[in-house]
Amino acid sequence: DNTPELRPTHPLALAPVVAPAASVDGFAKQFLQNLNFDQGVTLSTSDVNDQYLALAYTVRDYLMARWFDDRAQQKAQQNKTVCYLSAEYLLGRQLDNNLLAARLTDIATEALAQCGIDIDDLRQVEIEPGLGNGGLGRLAACFVDSLATMSIPAIGYGIRYEYGIFRQAFADGQQIEQPDAWLRMGSPWDFAHPEAAQTISFAGTTETYDDEGVERTRWVPEWNVLAVPYNMMVPGYHNGRVNTLRLWRAVATNAFDLHTFNSGDYVESVRAQTFAENISKVLYPEDSTPQGKELRLQQQYFFVAASIADFIENVLPEDFDLENLPERVIFQLNDTHPVIGVPELMRVLVDEKKLEWDAAWAITQKCFAYTCHTLLPEALEVWSVDLLGRLLPRHLEIIYRINDEFLLEVRERFGDDEMLIRNMSIIGEHPSRSVRMAYLATVAGSKVNGVAELHSQLLRDNVLKDFATMWPDKFTNVTNGVTPRRFLRLANPDLSALITEALGAGWTVDLERLRGLEALADDADFRERFAAVKASNKRRLSRVLEARGETPLSDDHLIDVMIKRLHEYKRQTLKVLHIVSTYEGIVTGRLDVDAVQPRTFLFGAKAAPGYGMAKRIIHLINAVGEVVSADERVQGKLKVLYPANYNVTLAESIIPAADLSEQISLAGKEASGTGNMKLALNGALTIGTDDGANVEIRKLVGDDNFFLFGMSEPEVEALWADGYRPAEFYQRDERLRSAIDLIASGAFSDGDRTVFEPLVSNLLYEDRFMALADFSSYLDAQERVDAAYADQDGWVRSAILNVARSGYFSSDRAMRDYLDRIWHATPVS
Ligand code: GL7
Structure with a gap:
């Protein structure tokens, strides 16, 4: 540290750093100043990126004094640092999170509006x-x-x-x-x-x-x-x-x-x-x-x-x-x-x-x-x-x-x-x-x-x-946790408002308070309002998808969501087999199309660029989606959507709209999962294996509000030790055989049987993550999903209970556990 010691005399240099006034005028003044002096433009010559940057600088300006204080304090105090x-x-994205943390959302929205700017337009440009x-x-x-x-x-x-x-x-x-x-x-x-x-x-x-x-x-x-x-x-x-x-x-x-x-x-x-x-x-x-x-x-x-x-x-x-x-x-x-x-x-x-x-x-x-x-x-x-x-x-x-x-x-x-x-x-x-x-x-x-x-x-x-x-x-x-600020308060403003109305505002930093919603699950009026929030979140997601050039969502569809990295152990293939089987059932008449619950299967996933099998699975999902969504015999009952470039921003639109959360990894492979927590917290019901944090989710939300399927971890070990032969499962289950045969026949690759051949033979002769062994149990669980969704009242009740009982999965609780069990650090006063 070779800064010479300063000896200021100017009164301003001696005064503490202060934030701009926390008012619409104060915000507008700071924003315009930043636009002029940092971006070097006037309001009338500025473009949306200038405005976004000036807005970000303004939010920063409000936080700055506290940041100085906290760093000085951190240096001075004797507390342990994590x-x-x-x-x-x-x-x-940072903008909304920082506005929320600093209680500036309303002030900023109004100040920008008075400058003729819709803050939503600025939100959109943040990368x-x-x-x-x-x-x-x-x-x-x-x-x-x-x-x-x-x-x-x-x-x-x-x-x-x-x-x-x-x-x-x-x-x-x-x-x-x-x-x-x-x-x-x-x-x-x-x-x-x-x-x-x-x-x-x-x-x-x-x-x-x-x-x-x-x-x-x-x-x-x-x-x-x-x-x-x-x-x-x-x-x-x-x-x-x-x-x-x-x-x-x-x-x-x-x-x-x-x-x-x-x-x-x-x-x-x-x-x-x-x-x-x-x-x-x-x-x-x-x-x-x-x-x-x-x-x-x-x-x-x-x-x-x-x-x-x-x-x-x-x-x-x-x-x-x-x-x-x-x-x-x-x-x-x-x-x-x-x-x-x-x-x-x-x-x-x-x-x-x-x-x-x-x-x-x-x-x-x-x-x-x-x-x-x-x-x-x-x-x-x-x-x-x-x-x-x-x-x-x-x-x-x-x-x-x-x-x-x-x-x-x-x-x-x-x-x-x-x-x-x-x-x-x-x-x-x-x-x-x-x-x-x-x-x-x-x-x-x-x-x-x-x-x-x-x-x-x-x-x-x-x-x-x-x-x-x-x-x-x-x-x-x-056990992992997720921040309720970003994944409930910000991502799901309507549900947040409903919760605050019911329970007061404290839940944002004390998520166990969501327990208070349990009693409301039996209140028909509350259920109706909860369902209305879900419906409006679906419309919001639909607009987001449309803006990206995707097909909009159909109103009456169950939104079935699988969002996570593309990896064989997570078993996106098992999900595809379910889709193909349902499709095959409809077109062959095995399933009565009128009895099929309308569903949109929504995927979000990136594959590592060098991971060939994962990339083939992406190709298969898109290929199946194209055929299934377009086939008139399906009568619009099944849609597959796979918006490209799944990221945090897109997750924030998808999660609040989800009805069903797919957590279908082979037991013993997914260390925890955190998307599973975000989805349950936003009122999606989980269909899942006894893996990672699913185990704890199920324990908390209750078996009636969770669709469990598949082998347990010891069962997986036992089958593996026995010598797993996936082809035997293929032989044994007709639904599975038809689904795999349909893929192998080239039905999703313009008749070309070579395209998905490596994938099919991997499933039949290797299947390291045992998708075939869990297939029939998975399909049975999906039938239970359909039956449960048909009873809308019961479904909404379960969804509310999922929210009410997910407070444990706050990352605040995870931090308390780390502090107690590992870090032994204490808050600064
Ligand atoms: C992961 C686990 O796969 C995932 O289950 C867990 O929730 C996450 C956070 O603990 O960590 N491990 C890992 O290597 N990646 C994960 O996401 C990339």
Whole structure:
């Protein structure tokens, strides 16, 4: 910090920073000023993007004073800070959320109206920051919202990708990817701080040296890059708090490669430097299936090293005794992506701050905790020793030493059981030497948690079994949650108004109060109003879809929603088989078309660009949709809609309109799910397996208000152990056979049988996620859905009970659980 001490004398410079007046006039004045002096246009020459940016700046201006205060307080106070380390934050649009948090929605709407502007037009131009893939990234965004709302000192650390999750388009029903240039029209919500950049090093060698009689190791890196922080405001809801989300961007240093430079190739040396800027260029689009690419490891180390250095240098007071670090910080590892932070903190403590290894390790173990978000073995990150050693040679040495000492501990506890040693080693040997990041996190973390009860149990019983035996107290559960501000209050204003009228306004920060709606489920008048809200949400969604060039929704249709990443374990194929079977039943006369419940099947899903099978499934959904929706024999009873580029913004329109929530993963595969919570909270009934958080949803809403089907996790294991032969299910169930045969016949591919052949044979001969085994149970459950929907009164009653009993799934509750079980941090007063 080399700013000279200022000695201002002007009275304005001495006064505290104050927000603009919280009135229509105050807002209008600030807005026009920002339009003129920041955008450089007058109202009459401004376009809608100018107006949007000026509006965003205005909202920011109101939050600024609180932000200054909170950061000063964070630095001054002795409270523990939660540092959430996450490679992804799937934020969604910011404008409405920040208006709501700051209580400015009405004032802003009126001030703009008086300027002749409809605020809705400005809402539409905001491009959401899509800095995440799916559930894991969106969870991080919910958590920072809840932490701010609960006045917990917290910093979200991550990466400011220049390109977020790709934009999806369809050509002939097939996914194509386009870059997400979200920053192109300006980014009014963040603040660059180049003066606070950290230098992050890579590669090179290590050497030992004599430090006044002590032998120490130092890292002699080969190249480096600047990490420039961009700060975003994270306003709490109606509590005047503003926390910080600090996202790092890679910028070339001006230390040119002297060798190249002196050899006269100036341009080449600049090019080599700016190459490092690629680190924050693009978000990896794989959800649950990491690729082990070098750039990804660079990204991980880049943001974690910058965050740890930032915390120590800029958040802690000067001359802080690092022995006390665990009292001041907990670094929460959001999955394995930030786990390289463990050896990094060790390196800082041992090599730079010159602490003894044992002391440093004791500190490190208290400063980290690890959340695991998956059960799929292919999603557990491993890094080849070659790659890691090349990019981060000192870190590899540190990992080896951590592992050596850990394995000694294992021997002490369990004897020389070489099999056990091999199984628990942080270094795996097969198929090639690699670092198992989940194991490193488990060894280093003070706590390890899964994200739903079943998931945490399976972590203890299977994935991390030996570690759970060794350290039973290390393992805990925190079931995920979602923010009620964005996913109920903002996304569903009509239902929110109805709830507030019935229960008062407190539910937004105390979601368990929704229980009060239970009594109203039996009130015919309330049911009618609830149903009217659902109907109006469907009309709103219909307008949104129409504006995107999709067909509008039909009024009397059940809206059956499957929105999530496209992945085989989530089983979109099972959903398609249900659609095809119903269609086949109608056209063959097996089903009486008059008895079929009119339904719209609504999909939203992106596939990882390199995931061939997922892309084929997208193609199949679109192909089936086209045929089914157009076939006159179906008499408009079945519609399939698959709007492209599903994202947070679209989710906010779909979720409030949904009647049925499809949560149909194979039991034991979906760690939690969070879309399942959002849909139940908005009054959709779930059809689902006993998987992830579905288990807890069903327990809370009650069996009568949930359509359970499929094998349980132990049944899945048993069938698998038995030798699963999907073709037997195909032979046994006629409905299944007809559906698969229809796909195989080319009915959805203009008679071309080759198009979906790989998909069909995968189902018949492999079917890793056992769609065929659960098919008949799924169809039976769908029949129960139809019967239940026919009784509208009963359905609405169940929908109300779903809302009333979903309060548990607030991310505020999840934060309380993390605070009690893992973080032990307290709110600032
Ligand atoms: C996920 C899980 O698949 C999902 O079930 C969970 O809700 C989410 C948040 O905990 O984390 N794990 C994962 O790798 N991704 C997820 O969405 C990408």
